[in-house]
Amino acid sequence: MTDYKGIKGFTIQNVSSDPSNPIIGQIWYNSTSGTFKGEVVGVGAWSSGGTLNNARRQTTCAPDGTPTAGLLFGGNPGPVEAHTETYNGTSWTEVNDLNLGRYEAGGGGTQAAALAFGGWSDVSGGAKDETETWNGTSWTEVGDLNVASRGLGSCGTQGAALAMGGGRTPSETTSASVEQWNGTSWTEVNDLNTARKYMPGAGTVAAALAIGGSPITGATESFNGTSWTEVNDLNTARLGNAAFGIQTAALTMGGDTPAQTAITESFNGTSWTEVADLASVRSTSGAGGASTAGLIAGGMTGPSGAIDVSEEWSDLPTATVTITTS
Secondary structure: OOOHHHHHOOOOEEEOOOOOOOOOOOEEEEOOOOEEEEEEEOOOEEEEOOOOOOOEEOOEEOOOOEOOEEEEEOOEOHHHOOOEEEEOOOOEEEEOOOOOOOEOOEEEEOOOOEEEEOOEOOOOOOEEOOEEEEOOOOEEEEOOOOOOEEOOEEEEOOOOEEEEOOEEOOOOEEOOOEEEEOOOOEEEEOOOOOOOEOOOEEEEOOEEEEEOOEOOEOOEEEEOOOOEEEEOOOOOOEEOOEEEEEOOEEEEEOOEOOOEOOOEEEEOOOOEEEEOOOOOOOEOOEEEEEOOEEEEEOOEEOOOEEEOOEEEEEOOOEEEEEEOOO
């Protein structure tokens, strides 16, 4: 009869405490607990975060923020169009407002150095082309988009960002246009293959993703700094979803299918896999972070209700489990 040593070439270690740095596939016997244990691929999960000071939907987060250093700006309904809040991992704090209140805006950067562009304003009316930079304290107006737009996808930093698709003037027509920000001005670059709006982006100006969108689609496109290529679709087509991460390790969550959903999917550079759901169904939320640690805040639940709930994502690369025979 073949035993474990015959298969693997070594025996199972007998230890009094779990190894401090086990590798995936390693198995051992913990003599203190009297159990066999092993190291497996980790499983991500959402946990409750702090409550926003102002409930809002159609809002934007700095995409490169973290669960301990988040930035949220703009949103709907009207009273919060210009409001900005920072997150420290526990609570949200109101800070200086945007110069131009808006919702459905694009964003780039971090809590200390962010970018806001485009969007829609009920107060001043219509789709917007204005761009603002955030220095950790206040917002400053800089160079405008070439075409005013709302509901656009976005990613990047304060000095290098993409504005993808969206509803562009006139009449907020669904667009495939893409603009690139160089820290000073916007330049039109190659279009998406599929025109869409109300979609998130992820990554950088040289390695980006455009994910889902309206009309409701699961289409995902990858950008190499020059052109867009269609890659594998989402498992669940949606619009108004949120996303964070990089081109080869991204997460998207929530959205309208058309029913609002809590489904989260993970992208490994090739395909999408369903992972742990959000605790709250929502769409048009703000989100930022990495595939291993991210943040989602605000959004819409029901036909029009704005929420003040935030959730934090944690994805451990590995996990120690007890091995049973059942």
